[in-house]
Amino acid sequence: MKIISSDDVLARLKQHYTYTERRGDPFRVLISTIxxxxxxxxxxxxxxxxxxxxxxxVEKLAYADIKEIEPLIRPAGFYHVKAHWIKEVAQQILNHFHGEVPCDVKELLSLKGVGRKTANCVLVYGFGIPAIPVDVHVHRIANRLGLVSTKTPEETEIELMNLFCRKDWIPINHLLVTFGRDICKPHTPLCGQCFLADICITGQNASQ
Known part of the structure; x- marks a missing residue:
């Protein structure tokens, strides 16, 4: 059985999927990720x-009426809870960070409804700061490939940060999420069509 290489995985992902570094407004990235x-x-x-x-x-959302926010975000689900979260986040940013979204992980984590994945998304997609956002999909794929053997997304983040050079952190989330939608699907991975099958633990087992 071949041993998987993080450099090989990254190189192949880049061959198959285009990643153009894009940076949006940090506030919009933050609220959209929530x-x-x-x-x-x-x-x-x-x-x-x-x-x-x-x-x-930030100002408009901080002073918005919850009843006006809820119908706007209803398509996202859990809109009662999320409406309170995003309004409180806007208020926190306005009151504690002078109306500017912080670019520090600890400060981002102090905001309502913000976990490590959301904080890292803001760093990567809002500020262009190297980080690896790990959601359930990245966690699943990294374990399925055999890159890591972890129980939580937080553990996966740490392991991936150790595996990949810091200069390569920014595209990893996008590349793995795209790969997951395209081939490494949650319940029915297309191992027979996968360009990583020969180095993936799951793919190699499936071919035996």
């Missing part, structure tokens, strides 16, 4: 567009 929790990307996009059309700044 809205994305436990919902599909298309629902997040719809809710985010409606929300930012009406409350596009």
């Amino acid at each position: 809205l994305s929790q436990r919902t599909k990307d298309e629902n997040t996009a719809k809710a985010s567009r409606a929300l930012f059309q009406k409350f596009g700044t």
